[in-house]
Amino acid sequence: MVVQATTGSGHLVGQRSIKTILLEIFGPLLQVLMFVLGSATILSLIVILFAFVLRGSRTDIDLLQGTLIILPQVIIDGMVRGFLFATIALGYTMVYGVLEFINFAHGEIFMVGAFVGAGFGLSLAQQRMLADFPPLLFVVLAILLGMIVSGVLAMLTERIAYRPLRNAPRLVPLISAIGMSLFLQDLVRMIALATGMGFNVRFQTPPLGGSLPLGQIPIGGDRFASFSIDSRALIFIVAAIIMLIGLNYLINVTRLGKAIRAVAQDRATASLMGINVNRIIALTFLIGGALGGAAGVLFGIRVGTINPYVGFLPGLKAFTAAVLGGIGNITGAMVGGIVLGFLEAFVASYLSLFTRGQFAGANYADIAAFSILILILIFRPSGLLGEATTQKV
Amino acid sequence: MALLELTNVHTYYGQIHALKGISLTVDQGEIVTLIGSNGAGKSTTLRTISGLLTPRQGQVTLAGRRIDRVPPHTIVNLGISQSPEGRRIFPRLTVLENLEMGAYIHSTHSPEFRADLDRVMTLFPRLRERVKQKGGTLSGGEQQMLAIGRALMARPKVLLLDEPSMGLAPVIVEQIFDIIKDINQQGTTILLVEQNALMALAIAHRGYVLQSGKIVLEDTAASLQSNEMVQKAYLGLD
Ligand SMILES: Nc1ncnc2c1ncn2[C@@H]1O[C@H](COP(=O)(O)OP(=O)(O)OP(=O)(O)O)[C@@H](O)[C@H]1O
Ligand SMILES: [Mg+2]
Numbered sequence: 074m075v076v077q078a079t080t081g082s083g084h085l086v087g088q089r090s091i092k093t094i095l096l097e098i099f100g101p102l103l104q105v106l107m108f109v110l111g112s113a114t115i116l117s118l119i120v121i122l123f124a125f126v127l128r129g130s131r132t133d134i135d136l137l138q139g140t141l142i143i144l145p146q147v148i149i150d151g152m153v154r155g156f157l158f159a160t161i162a163l164g165y166t167m168v169y170g171v172l173e174f175i176n177f178a179h180g181e182i183f184m185v186g187a188f189v190g191a192g193f194g195l196s197l198a199q200q201r202m203l204a205d206f207p208p209l210l211f212v213v214l215a216i217l218l219g220m221i222v223s224g225v226l227a228m229l230t231e232r233i234a235y236r237p238l239r240n241a242p243r244l245v246p247l248i249s250a251i252g253m254s255l256f257l258q259d260l261v262r263m264i265a266l267a268t269g270m271g272f273n274v275r276f277q278t279p280p281l282g283g284s285l286p287l288g289q290i291p292i293g294g295d296r297f298a299s300f301s302i303d304s305r306a307l308i309f310i311v312a313a314i315i316m317l318i319g320l321n322y323l324i325n326v327t328r329l330g331k332a333i334r335a336v337a338q339d340r341a342t343a344s345l346m347g348i349n350v351n352r353i354i355a356l357t358f359l360i361g362g363a364l365g366g367a368a369g370v371l372f373g374i375r376v377g378t379i380n381p382y383v384g385f386l387p388g389l390k391a392f393t394a395a396v397l398g399g400i401g402n403i404t405g406a407m408v409g410g411i412v413l414g415f416l417e418a419f420v421a422s423y424l425s426l427f428t429r430g431q432f433a434g435a436n437y438a439d440i441a442a443f444s445i446l447i448l449i450l451i452f453r454p455s456g457l458l459g460e461a462t463t464q465k466v
Numbered sequence: 467m468a469l470l471e472l473t474n475v476h477t478y479y480g481q482i483h484a485l486k487g488i489s490l491t492v493d494q495g496e497i498v499t500l501i502g503s504n505g506a507g508k509s510t511t512l513r514t515i516s517g518l519l520t521p522r523q524g525q526v527t528l529a530g531r532r533i534d535r536v537p538p539h540t541i542v543n544l545g546i547s548q549s550p551e552g553r554r555i556f557p558r559l560t561v562l563e564n565l566e567m568g569a570y571i572h573s574t575h576s577p578e579f580r581a582d583l584d585r586v587m588t589l590f591p592r593l594r595e596r597v598k599q600k601g602g603t604l605s606g607g608e609q610q611m612l613a614i615g616r617a618l619m620a621r622p623k624v625l626l627l628d629e630p631s632m633g634l635a636p637v638i639v640e641q642i643f644d645i646i647k648d649i650n651q652q653g654t655t656i657l658l659v660e661q662n663a664l665m666a667l668a669i670a671h672r673g674y675v676l677q678s679g680k681i682v683l684e685d686t687a688a689s690l691q692s693n694e695m696v697q698k699a700y701l702g703l704d
Binding site: 167328331332334335337338341342343344346347348349350 | 516517518537538539542543547548550553556557559563566567568570571576580617620663
């Protein structure tokens with residue numbers, strides 16, 4: 074992978090060492106990691122501070138202890154949500170990068186991935202092979218199937234519903250995307266009902282194991298709270314990280330990735346380089362769709378039951394994440410997903426704790442997510458990572 | 467037979483009739499220049515040749531093969547590259563990545579790619595020091611060098627240059643024109659669009675004068691230089 078040219082005087086030109094390439098792959102990931110640590114730390118400090126302040130007002134429970142006991146679980150939950158939003162957000166941001174267009178059907182591409190995984194589990198169950206299927210192999214195969222189907226589907230939607238409208242006024246493809254979103258919801262519903270899967274589909278998997286104990290934290294006095302990670306959450310996080318590494322490699326190092334960036338920066342000029350712009354756009358949909366499909370499978374495994382409308386909310390939140398990170402910016406989508414995921418997890422858990430359950434958190438998490446969208450649009454339209462123009466694809 | 471030939475080409479932007487029957491030829495090994503004032507249709511002509519615009523009437527041929535319905539990326543493969551108006555460097559790709567995009571139709575793992583890279587770096591030594599710099603942070607002159615270098619990376623038979631002197635200091639303009647001449651002498655046929663008619667005619671073999679989408683004059687560069695109308699309108703001489 075080393076590209077170099079030597080001149081008469083023997084100087085190396087344009088050398089790309091392994092080191093540069095590794096930097097190109099892991100640099101953005103490091104940034105993501107920093108946001109993971111940063112979000113977790115800051116939000117933890119905030120809730121601990123709140124717990125301190127509010128401690129006097131409560132006699133029923135020790136608020137500080139209660140806060141600390143659930144903290145590790147909340148952080149893990151934040152990571153899972155964060156990587157979920159990040160993987161979906163990449164699909165929005167990549168498509169926006171090359172077309173300046175929000176693919177509102179992307180949530181449904183994600184949902185289809187979940188159904189493909191569930192269908193795979195179901196068909197194994199029907200053949201009585203599921204219980205003995207190697208769990209890791211199951212996860213890998215389900216993800217691959219979800220990626221293929223969702224990727225191809227995303228590519229088809231572009232070909233059928235967006236490409237013919239490429240030169241139409243900007244609102245027209247947007248409407249088409251919303252139509253595509255509704256169409257896919259109902260199509261999947263129809264197929265699910267017709268094939269006897271039902272409306273609410275259980276995502277069956279081989280036994281994936283229980284929780285892995287991680288450690289203990291002191292919660293005051295000589296008491297300790299032990300915490301663990303659910304194996305499904307672990308699968309989610311590991312798979313998402315592998316995909317993000319793969320995507321960074323693809324975008325920053327390969328010829329295809331450079332062509333995608335070139336098309337995103339200047340479509341007409343990219344075509345003057347001999348780049349087939351239509352093909353690159355199709356491949357962008359393929360890649361974004363495949364990531365969305367994989368996220369769908371992982372989501373299905375984690376939540377256990379899915380229906381044809383599960384793509385809507387995660388899709389909208391992932392879109393929020395993409396805007397949060399600066400739409401069009403790939404690292405930004407990952408970072409935005411992480412930050413939003415953590416915020417949601419903390420709001421969902423602690424709002425209820427601090428208000429004696431008056432605000433049962435899960436619903437308020439959505440309010441938090443969309444308040445963020447509105448705040449960003451008002452105060453920082455170019456996203457967390459600053460000028461989208463300097464960091465875009 | 468001419469290497470590149472336009473016959474009665476009409477190109478429109480929607481209702482706007484930008485090229486009104488352009489016919490011109492570029493022979494193997496020539497530098498041909500296209501001069502004319504703002505809005506005459508020079509860039510439109512190059513865009514039509516590159517396939518970014520499709521003529522409504524007339525035809526474009528490369529070595530006898532019709533290319534006026536061929537998409538731009540295929541035209542690059544057939545041997546025509548363009549350094550477009552305004553340079554159009556990919557701002558967030560590095561200099562090296564921009565050059566790699568120029569060589570998109572070739573493998574970047576081949577020895578030829580290294581040779582091409584070396585040739586561009588030798589023509590434009592400034593680019594050598596800036597391989598890792600982002601294209602958008604280069605100076606105007608450096609961007610122009612990169613745009614020409616990038617177009618060369620495709621190893622074109624015909625190189626289309628749209629106003630390579632635009633916005634550059636006189637010293638740099640001279641350098642660029644010297645290099646254009648070198649590139650031609652190394653075997654690349656060139657169609658050069660210029661506002662700077664004086665410099666363009668100095669290095670070109672032949673030239674065309676374009677006015678409101680029509681060719682009003684064509685001749686050898688030497689005759690155009692001494693043509694009274696050209697002197698008045700484009701060379702600033704009285
Ligand atoms: N995208 C466009 N849409 C509509 N009209 C256009 C477009 N581009 C160019 N034109 C019109 O076509 C005519 C020719 O433009 P062109 O860019 O080819 O001129 P030019 O000779 O290159 O001028 P300059 O020296 O200023 O670059 C002009 O009248 C211009 O207004
Ligand atoms: Mg022009």
